Amino acid sequence: MSLQTSNIYGKISISDNAVAAVASNAASECYGVDELVSRRLSDSLSEMFNRNTVGKGIKVTTIENLIFLDVYVTLKYGVNVETVKKSLESAVRYSVETFTGMRVKRVNVNVVGIKV
Amino acid sequence: MIEIDSNFFVEIAKGGYRYLSFERKLVDSLNVFPVPDGDTGTNMSLTMLSAVNEAEKCESAALSDIVASFSRGALRGARGNSGVILSQIFKGFVAAVSDKETLNAKTFAEALQAGTEIAYSAVTKPKEGTILTVVRVMAETAYALTKRKTVELEPFFEAVLASGEEVLAKTPEMLPVLKKANVVDAGGKGLLSIIKGFQCVILGKEIPSGEADVELAGSEKAAADDADESDSLKFAYCTELLVTRLLNNVTVADIDKLRDKLLELGDCVLVIGDLNLVKVHVHTNNPDKVLKAALSMGEIDGIKIENMLEQHRKLHKDEEPEEEQHEKKEYGLIGISVGEGFSKIFADFSVDKIVEGGQTMNPSVKEILNAINEVNAKNVYIFPNNPNIILAANQAKELADCNVFVIPTMNIPQGIAAVLAFLPSESPEENQNLMLQAIKRVKCGQVTHAVRNARMSGFSVKEGDIIGFSDKNIVAKGDSVDKVMMDTLAALVSSGSNDVVSIYYGADVKNEQAEALAATAAEAYPDLEVMFYYGGQPHYYYILAVE
Numbered sequence: 242m243s244l245q246t247s248n249i250y251g252k253i254s255i256s257d258n259a260v261a262a263v264a265s266n267a268a269s270e271c272y273g274v275d276e277l278v279s280r281r282l283s284d285s286l287s288e289m290f291n292r293n294t295v296g297k298g299i300k301v302t303t304i305e306n307l308i309f310l311d312v313y314v315t316l317k318y319g320v321n322v323e324t325v326k327k328s329l330e331s332a333v334r335y336s337v338e339t340f341t342g343m344r345v346k347r348v349n350v351n352v353v354g355i356k357v
Numbered sequence: 358m359i360e361i362d363s364n365f366f367v368e369i370a371k372g373g374y375r376y377l378s379f380e381r382k383l384v385d386s387l388n389v390f391p392v393p394d395g396d397t398g399t400n401m402s403l404t405m406l407s408a409v410n411e412a413e414k415c416e417s418a419a420l421s422d423i424v425a426s427f428s429r430g431a432l433r434g435a436r437g438n439s440g441v442i443l444s445q446i447f448k449g450f451v452a453a454v455s456d457k458e459t460l461n462a463k464t465f466a467e468a469l470q471a472g473t474e475i476a477y478s479a480v481t482k483p484k485e486g487t488i489l490t491v492v493r494v495m496a497e498t499a500y501a502l503t504k505r506k507t508v509e510l511e512p513f514f515e516a517v518l519a520s521g522e523e524v525l526a527k528t529p530e531m532l533p534v535l536k537k538a539n540v541v542d543a544g545g546k547g548l549l550s551i552i553k554g555f556q557c558v559i560l561g562k563e564i565p566s567g568e569a570d571v572e573l574a575g576s577e578k579a580a581a582d583d584a585d586e587s588d589s590l591k592f593a594y595c596t597e598l599l600v601t602r603l604l605n606n607v608t609v610a611d612i613d614k615l616r617d618k619l620l621e622l623g624d625c626v627l628v629i630g631d632l633n634l635v636k637v638h639v640h641t642n643n644p645d646k647v648l649k650a651a652l653s654m655g656e657i658d659g660i661k662i663e664n665m666l667e668q669h670r671k672l673h674k675d676e677e678p679e680e681e682q683h684e685k686k687e688y689g690l691i692g693i694s695v696g697e698g699f700s701k702i703f704a705d706f707s708v709d710k711i712v713e714g715g716q717t718m719n720p721s722v723k724e725i726l727n728a729i730n731e732v733n734a735k736n737v738y739i740f741p742n743n744p745n746i747i748l749a750a751n752q753a754k755e756l757a758d759c760n761v762f763v764i765p766t767m768n769i770p771q772g773i774a775a776v777l778a779f780l781p782s783e784s785p786e787e788n789q790n791l792m793l794q795a796i797k798r799v800k801c802g803q804v805t806h807a808v809r810n811a812r813m814s815g816f817s818v819k820e821g822d823i824i825g826f827s828d829k830n831i832v833a834k835g836d837s838v839d840k841v842m843m844d845t846l847a848a849l850v851s852s853g854s855n856d857v858v859s860i861y862y863g864a865d866v867k868n869e870q871a872e873a874l875a876a877t878a879a880e881a882y883p884d885l886e887v888m889f890y891y892g893g894q895p896h897y898y899y900i901l902a903v904e
Contacts, residue, residue: 246608249632253608306610343610344617 244303244343255341260308261296267336268299268312273325275315275356307346308337315354326350359509360461361559363420367412369555370427374405375564376554377547384550387543397543400437404444405551407434424454432629432636436597436661439544441627441638442488445479446472446548462513466499469517481616481626486531488544494524495552514556521549592623592640595663596647600635603655607632611654618650640665685759688781688788689734692772693720693742693750696864698893699769706776709734719746725753729761736760736785738792740772760785764792767828768803769892770859770902771796800852802827802845802901804838823898838866838898839874846878849903850885858885859902861892866899874899 244255269277277298300311312333316325330348337345361369377384377398384398411430415423428451431444449472453464460468473496477483498520502508528542529535535542557564612635616628623641630636635654641647644662651657692703693714700711710728714720729737737759741750744767754761762785766772778795779788803826807818814830825833825845833844846858858878862871868891875889892900 244610246610247632248608249603249605306613341610342608344614 244306244308244341246306246343255343257301257303258296260301260303260310260337260341261299263340264299264301264310264312264333264337265296267333268314268329271325271329271332273316273320274329275317278313278315278353280313280353304346307344308341309346310337310348311351312348313351313353315356316352318355318357322352326352359507360459361510362459363418363423365558366420366423366427366460367409369558370405370409370412372558372564373551373554374402374409375566376557377402377405377550379565380546380550384543384547387540387546397437397439397547400440401443401544401547401551404431404435404440407431408444408447420458420460421451421454421456425451429634432634433599433659435636435638437595438625438627438638439488439547441629441636442476442480442544443548443551444636445476445629446492448472449475462499462508462510463503465510465513466496466503469496469499472496479627479629481620482624484532486528486535487542488548490528490531491521491525491542491545491548495521510559511556514552514559518549518552518556521545521552525549590666590669592625592642593664593666594642594644595625595638595640595661595665596623596644597636597638597659597661598648598651598657599659600630600637600651600655601633601658603632603635607654615650615654619647622646622650686732686734687736688779688785689729689732689737690740690776690779691725691728691732691737692740692776693725693746694769694772695742696893696895698861698891700893702773702890702892703776706773708740708776714743714746719743719749722749722752722756725750726756729753729757729759734759736762736788738762738764738775738779738788740764740766740775742766742769742772762789764789764796766796768801769861769894769900770801771799773859774799774902774904798904800827800849800855800903802832802849802899802903803897804833804842804845804899804901805897839870839877842874842899842901843878843881845899846882846901846903849901850882855885855903857902857904858882858887859904860887860889861894861900861902862889863892863894863897863899865895871899 243257244260246253265277268274279297280300298313302309310333312329314329316322329350333348334345381398381402384401385396387397408427408431411433412423412427415426417423428444428447431447435441435444449470450468452471453468454460457464469492473489473493476489476492480489483489495517499513499517502513502516525541525545528545529540532542554564609632612628612630615635615637616626619626619628619637619639619641622643623639625638625640627638628635637647637651639647648657648660689710690708691710691712692708693712694700694703695714700713703711709732712720712724712728725739737757739750739753739761741747741763747763747765750763754763764775766775774795775792778791780791783791805824805826807820807822807824809820811818816824816831816834818824818831818834823835823838823841824831825841825848827845827848832848833841835841835844850858860871860875860878871889875887879887894900
């Protein structure tokens with residue numbers, strides 16, 4: 242699936258991978274985030290073979306040109322989980338919306354671990 | 358007529374406009390929903406005018422081009438909620454006739470369907486009981502008509518219109534605000550007027566000119582009832598505008614984003630259009646922010662901002678003297694009856710509202726509640742006349758705004774006794790006591806036939822036997838209705854002191870038969886007064902009341 246839109250010059254389509262890359266970048270730069278964690282087998286495999294995994298730890302779903310994001314992260318020890326989740330959500334939403342120009346309907350932040 | 362060409366389409370469109378202008382005042386008078394942002398009839402006819410003008414101006418002779426200009430004109434000239442929705446319905450026509458040269462019933466059905474879809478998606482929170490429902494039902498009928506066969510346009514329009522009228526009449530049931538105002542939906546009515554205009558042209562009928570006389574009864578009441586809603590008017594400004602010459606970097610997604618943003622600012626949001634033209638309609642408290650958001654996308658045009666609060670106040674003021682005339686009555690009586698005879702008896706005893714119900718057809722809570730609202734009294738007494746309905750009546754009591762007393766009458770004779778005990782001069786509580794005492798005095802018997810084999814209170818009953826009940830117990834059994842009825846009466850009379858016997862005969866019993874039986878009963882009990890009435894109840898041959 243990909244996002245479709247158009248302007249006077251023509252059609253624009255944005256692949257889910259591109260969205261994932263932007264979201265992943267924004268998420269990893271967030272304060273308190275240790276790293277993004279891959280939840281898919283294919284990601285883990287390509288990691289094993291040292292291929293660069295763009296958009297790791299991000300699941301993108303697009304329904305009727307609305308973006309739904311799932312972000313899987315481990316956090317650093319000692320941060321306030323709630324606060325980091327909130328700032329992560331808004332940072333990801335902002336960067337994806339400004340990059341794609343499309344609407345982000347939801348950002349789910351899943352904290353899968355804490356780095357001690 | 359099977360199909361119409363492009364020239365004739367313009368004629369038809371004009372017909373629609375003319376018929377709508379004819380009924381404009383009438384449609385205006387219906388306008389109560391959701392808030393008085395202008396007048397539905399005026400808005401819709403202006404929308405139509407713009408559409409027709411655009412269609413006439415169109416230089417191409419191809420049907421698709423003409424329909425496209427017609428639709429564009431509608432969008433450009435769209436005013437108010439109903440106008441915008443109307444323009445969306447016409448937008449569906451464009452999709453349906455895209456490559457066709459003539460318009461037949463099938464295309465018209467497709468057009469209506471496409472229009473319905475687009476109109477539904479244009480409205481952020483579609484509500485049933487509005488123009489949307491009317492167009493949807495008409496589209497469904499049109500589809501069903503043309504599914505298998507080619508239909509001539511004349512009967513097609515007639516059937517579509519008939520279904521539209523039917524659902525329009527039901528709109529007050531779907532939308533409480535209409536019900537309260539006692540009117541049908543204005544947008545739906547306007548749409549029907551347009552289609553009626555189409556039909557007139559196809560039939561070659563004259564379209565009345567001038568304006569139809571308006572019967573203001575409905576709307577006056579509407580406004581009076583509507584007035585108490587002025588506090589609930591959350592957004593004050595009805596803001597409408599067009600965004601034209603959109604900036605080059607604007608994408609389709611930005612139009613959706615604008616809609617999202619407006620949803621935060623207000624309600625009744627409509628944002629429709631494409632990269633050439635966007636129509637915006639919103640009710641908001643911050644028209645400035647709406648303008649700003651629209652400006653970020655392109656040039657704005659056709660701005661209209663109306664203060665709905667002011668309109669509301671005016672309406673309120675005009676109607677204030679009216680309200681006194683709608684003063685509530687002190688007392689209202691609601692009887693649940695089964696059979697026309699009983700309904701008539703209740704009506705004779707000045708019961709204000711009779712709800713049809715009974716053993717197997719219990720009225721719903723909603724029906725009872727509607728009856729309570731219709732009676733429009735401060736104190737309402739309900740006579741359920743059936744143990745199964747008492748619960749529903751009690752629930753209706755919880756939901757009602759006024760003071761409701763449910764008198765737990767288990768059968769119709771008790772109900773009649775309670776109604777007779779009612780004294781308008783007494784206080785509500787005193788009346789309740791009087792009624793409760795009255796129903797205790799009544800002993801009730803019923804004669805019916807058994808529908809299955811059973812063993813009960815010492816009687817073994819076979820299917821088809823005639824049986825007599827006193828309250829819940831079987832007291833008589835036999836083959837002949839008359840004999841069982843006499844036995845039942847004997848059982849009722851045997852206990853306590855009695856004065857009056859009332860016999861209500863059912864729908865299955867003939868008048869002469871009942872008369873003869875009453876005479877026999879009078880002979881058998883010379884010290885009692887025997888009276889007989891037509892109850893018209895199903896299933897039960899006789900219902901007896903002994904007091």
